[in-house]
Amino acid sequence: MNLLRALRARRPRDTVARWIALTTMAAMLTSLALNGVFSLLGGVWAKPPLMETGLMEKAAAITRIIDSVAPEQRPGIAIAGSDQGFSTQWLPRYQDARVPAIDEPNFRSGSALLRTLLDRPDARIEAYEPADWSPQQADSRYALLIELSDRSWVMFSVPTRSWGLAELPRNLIIIALILSSTMLVALVATRHLATPLERFAQGARRFGVDFKAPPIPVVGPQEIRQAILAFNAMQAQIQHFLHDRTQMLAAISHDLRAPLTRMRLRGEFIEDAEQQSRLFRDVDEMQAMVNSALDFFRDDARLERATAFDLAELLHTIVDDFKDAGADVALNGPQRFVYVGRPVGIKRAVVNLIDNALKYGTEPAVSLKAHASRVELRVTDRGPGIAVEYQEKVFAPFFRIEGSRNKNTGGVGLGLPATRAIVLEHGGSLTLRNRRSGGLEVCIALPVQMSEPS
Numbered sequence: 001m002n003l004l005r006a007l008r009a010r011r012p013r014d015t016v017a018r019w020i021a022l023t024t025m026a027a028m029l030t031s032l033a034l035n036g037v038f039s040l041l042g043g044v045w046a047k048p049p050l051m052e053t054g055l056m057e058k059a060a061a062i063t064r065i066i067d068s069v070a071p072e073q074r075p076g077i078a079i080a081g082s083d084q085g086f087s088t089q090w091l092p093r094y095q096d097a098r099v100p101a102i103d104e105p106n107f108r109s110g111s112a113l114l115r116t117l118l119d120r121p122d123a124r125i126e127a128y129e130p131a132d133w134s135p136q137q138a139d140s141r142y143a144l145l146i147e148l149s150d151r152s153w154v155m156f157s158v159p160t161r162s163w164g165l166a167e168l169p170r171n172l173i174i175i176a177l178i179l180s181s182t183m184l185v186a187l188v189a190t191r192h193l194a195t196p197l198e199r200f201a202q203g204a205r206r207f208g209v210d211f212k213a214p215p216i217p218v219v220g221p222q223e224i225r226q227a228i229l230a231f232n233a234m235q236a237q238i239q240h241f242l243h244d245r246t247q248m249l250a251a252i253s254h255d256l257r258a259p260l261t262r263m264r265l266r267g268e269f270i271e272d273a274e275q276q277s278r279l280f281r282d283v284d285e286m287q288a289m290v291n292s293a294l295d296f297f298r299d300d301a302r303l304e305r306a307t308a309f310d311l312a313e314l315l316h317t318i319v320d321d322f323k324d325a326g327a328d329v330a331l332n333g334p335q336r337f338v339y340v341g342r343p344v345g346i347k348r349a350v351v352n353l354i355d356n357a358l359k360y361g362t363e364p365a366v367s368l369k370a371h372a373s374r375v376e377l378r379v380t381d382r383g384p385g386i387a388v389e390y391q392e393k394v395f396a397p398f399f400r401i402e403g404s405r406n407k408n409t410g411g412v413g414l415g416l417p418a419t420r421a422i423v424l425e426h427g428g429s430l431t432l433r434n435r436r437s438g439g440l441e442v443c444i445a446l447p448v449q450m451s452e453p454s
Helices: 002-010 016-045 055-067 071-080 108-118 167-209 222-267 273-298 311-324 343-360 415-425
Strands: 087-091 125-128 142-147 153-158 307-310 330-332 338-341 362-370 374-382 429-434 440-447
Touching (some): 055 142, 311 343, 343 374
Antiparallel strands (some): 374 440
């Protein structure tokens, strides 16, 4: 057991730097291997230049032997110098070669080498490729003709390579193999690195809309695993903090409501009706402020799990509830739109905005518009709007433009802060804009980033 632990401790760590080095090495080795395989196959089906096949030295040696013997011995020596992929033929006359008529049959790349090997600077040399033969000729091949000292000829043929590739296509194929092998290895390696990062990003987004989301699986290279461990620890601390805060606020709610109840009971014994009425108004206002503050800070909707729901249907339900209460709210948008989020939180945000539109303006309206990456929800009204200098301040808790704290004329100033908190927790944004024709427009933009409930 101790030996196994020691071996595991000495095992190289799976780091990003190690993966980059291995990817580079694997890409190079794969390119070399594919290039080697192609070179081996090229000896069978490709068309390498004659200068690269070693035929020049063999042709020069056979030519010198044939040129040094009597004419009656030359056909036998030519046959003896042939093999399966290389045929030699002695021709008394040039016409016996039956080669195609082309403008320039000179062997530019090999003539100098052959003349040097033959030790004959003035020797005539001609070369033909398969493309030089007409389509009607079935024996298209490589042909190399060398004139002997007595004006006869020796012809060398390589028929097995008459259907191969030229140098440019071969080089293009080699380049394509190198690029494709490098891209293949890089794709495999990057997918290995990208998968843990994508899982990490999905887990972070899921936690942004669902505080009860499970921890992210710890997989991937060492650096990514360390980041996931740190994120999971932070997620656990936040979840623990939210649980403790909820418990604490529940206790505060009980402790604050008890003295308010006692104050109301004692107020019943006050004989002065005017003083009693003032006390009851103060108690009611304090009770409303306590309830609103506790709802804002506790907000059980923030602990709601994200789920897929029909956002359009939710808006129809909200508008119908307002219509049942006697408030006419217009709605414009699709009949169905599935969104992944927390429906209770979104409902609370929309209800707060419609309430504000009814309190401070007229003709409240709600519209829903879906885009490829986001969904826009707008609540508009006809009223005084909000001055530009106050459009950011209204999101501060307990801030109200009007001086009154009467709950019937605007609550305690927690509606907009709670609404923006819900929107931000969905990864969206909330903006205010005064309409040119009068009134306020509140735009909520929510990202469409999750395809399934977490």
